[in-house]
Amino acid sequence: MLKVVSGSHSQIHTPLRESAFIKACRREPTPHTPIWLMRQAGRYMPEYRAVRDRMSFLELCHDSEQAADVTITAARALGVDAAIIFADILLVLEPLGVGLEFVKGDGPSIREPVRDPARIDALQPYDTADRLSYVYEAIRLTRAELTEVPLIGFAGAPFTLASYLIEGGGSRNYVATKQLMYGNEAAWQRLMELLAGLINSYLHSQIDAGANAIQLFDSWAGCLSPTDYARFAAPHSTAALRGISERAPVIHFGTATSGMLGDIRSAGGDVIGADWRIPLDRAWEAIGHDRGIQGNLDPVTLFAPTETIAQAADDILERAAGRPGHIFNLGHGILPQTPVDHVKFLVDHVHEKSSR
C-alpha cells in the first residue's frame, strides 16, 4: 500500500455531499477546484504494476477486494478529490459472450466482432445485477473504507461500446462501425438499444451500491460528424442515462468533440467533458454555463518539466475564472509512462493555485 498522503485540501470528515467534487458537479462554490484524473489507478503507478504482476487485467477487474484496494490506494496516494472505481468500460460486453480479451500491450480485443444483423439479433440481454455484481461489490468495499472523498461509478456509452464490439478492438477510422450504422440503420438501432438498456441498469446498480457520481465514457464519439452523432448515438446515450441524473451527478465525457460539445450536452449530463483541443473558456461557452465542465489538460503535458505543467494548469484555471462548476482533469486517461511525481505535482498545484 502507498503511504497515505492527505493533501492540504483533503475532505476528510466532511460529509460527501458537501465535498468539493460533488458541490462542483452541482455548480456550487467550492474552497478549491476539485481534481481527479482519468485512469488515476493505472500502469504509471508502481503499486498498481505490482498488483498486475500477480494477476491479469481481467482478473483484477473481477476481484472486488483487489479492485477496491487499487481504487483507494490511487486516490489516497494522489490526494485527489474523487476516486473512480477500478473497472473497464468493456466489462459490460463480457457476458454477451463475444470473447473479450485484454492482450498484453495491445489493449482490448473482441475475439468475435459483431458485424452482421444476424449476430446482432443473436445477442442476448442479461441480468446486470447478477453478471456484473463483482463491480457493485467493489463499490461497496471502497465506500466502506474510503470515507474522505466521493466515489465515481462509470460505464461506456452505447456508441463507444458498439464501436469496440464491431471493430473488435481499437480503430483508426471506424469503417466497419459506420458501415453498419449507415448501411443497416434498423440493426444499428437494435444493437444500440440493447447496449443502452444494459448500461442503464448497470449504472443504477452502481448507485445502489454506493457510487456518489457517474461518468459516461463516450470516448470515441468524436469520430462522428455532429449530424451523425445526433442521429445515431445521442438518443441512445440519453436512454443509457435515464433516471441517473436524478440520483447522482452525471459527467458526460468524450474526446475530439470540440465541434459538438452542445450536442453532447443535449444528450445528457450535469458536467460535460472537454479534451485539450479547445480552450476551456470557449468549451464552456459551447456547452452553456448552466452545466459544469470537466477538463482539460493534455495528458502528455505530464511528461513535461513541472514549470510547463504549472503554466498549462494555470492557463486552464484562468480560463475557468473561478466560475463554480469546473472539475479539473486531463482530457483523456493518464498514459502508462507518465512520471508519478508529476501527477502528484499537478494535483497539489491545482489545489494551491485555486484556493479561494
Next chain:
Amino acid sequence: MLKVVSGSHSQIHTPLRESAFIKACRREPTPHTPIWLMRQAGRYMPEYRAVRDRMSFLELCHDSEQAADVTITAARALGVDAAIIFADILLVLEPLGVGLEFVKGDGPSIREPVRDPARIDALQPYDTADRLSYVYEAIRLTRAELTEVPLIGFAGAPFTLASYLIEGGGSRNYVATKQLMYGNEAAWQRLMELLAGLINSYLHSQIDAGANAIQLFDSWAGCLSPTDYARFAAPHSTAALRGISERAPVIHFGTATSGMLGDIRSAGGDVIGADWRIPLDRAWEAIGHDRGIQGNLDPVTLFAPTETIAQAADDILERAAGRPGHIFNLGHGILPQTPVDHVKFLVDHVHEKSSR
C-alpha cells in the same frame, strides 16, 4: 489509362484563373461548388493499383512521368475541379538521410527517428531545387497535359513533418514529439526552423514549375492544445508559407482542429480546411467569412449507400448556403477500400446540386 469522363461542369478551355476552383479560393462566385478529394489518386482506384503492382510507392513518387500520369488519370476519371500532384508530404524528409521507408500496409516509417538535440543539430539543410526536382518535373509534365483544371502543389507543415521525424511513423499520443517540444524548446525551434525553410523553398519551386494553388498539410496539428499550437507550431507554418499566398492561393489543412480553426487561420492561408467533426457553418464562422473553407465530408460516408452520401453532401452544401469560397472535399484522404463508384457519385452529385 482510364476513360476520360468530362463532367457536365468541366472547365475545359476556360483559362485556369477563371476556373471554379481558383475563383472559390478567391471567394468569388462560381457556377457550381468546386470539388476535389484528398488522395483522389490512391489505392481505392484500380488504375492506381495497377501502377503500384509494377513499382513501390517511393519509386512512383520519384518517377515524374508516372506521377504525372497518375495525377491526370485520377482527376479526369473523377471529373473533379482540381488535380493535386501525386507526391507525399514526407518526401521533404528523404534527403535528410533519416531512412524514409513506406512499409507495405504499415504506412511511412523513419528508420532513424530524430529525438535528441545532437541529432537535430546534425541535420543538414539541402538544396530543394536539386533534391526534389523530380516533383517539379512531375508538375511541369502534368501542367503540359492537363489544361482543363488547376493543379495543386503541396507540402506537409513543419509540425506534422516534425512529428513523423521524431515518432518514426504515425503515432497515437505524440509523446516523444511533445516531450521534445516541452523539454527542449531551443532544439524544437531549431528543428522547426530547418523544416520551415525547406518547405518554403519547396513550395516556391512548385509554383515556379506551374502549380496553380498550394495546400499545406498540418494533418496532426489537432493533437495539440490551441495554446501549444500557437506557441510551438503556428509561427513555423507562417514561415513555411512566407511569400506563397502572394503567388498562388493557399489552402491550410488540418484534422481534429474544430477547437482551433481561428488559430490555424491566423497562421496563414486563403482557404482553411475543416474536417467533419464540426458543422460547416459553425466552422466557417470560427474561421471568419473573409477566408474560404474546404471540407467537410467524413471519408467513411463514401462507404454508405448513395442516398446517405447525397444526404450528407446536401447538408454540407446547405450549411455553405451558396456563400462564395466553399471548396467541397472530404475531411481527410479517401480510404483504400472506398468504392470508386461512390466517389464518382459524390463528385457528380455536388456539381448538380450546387449548380447556380
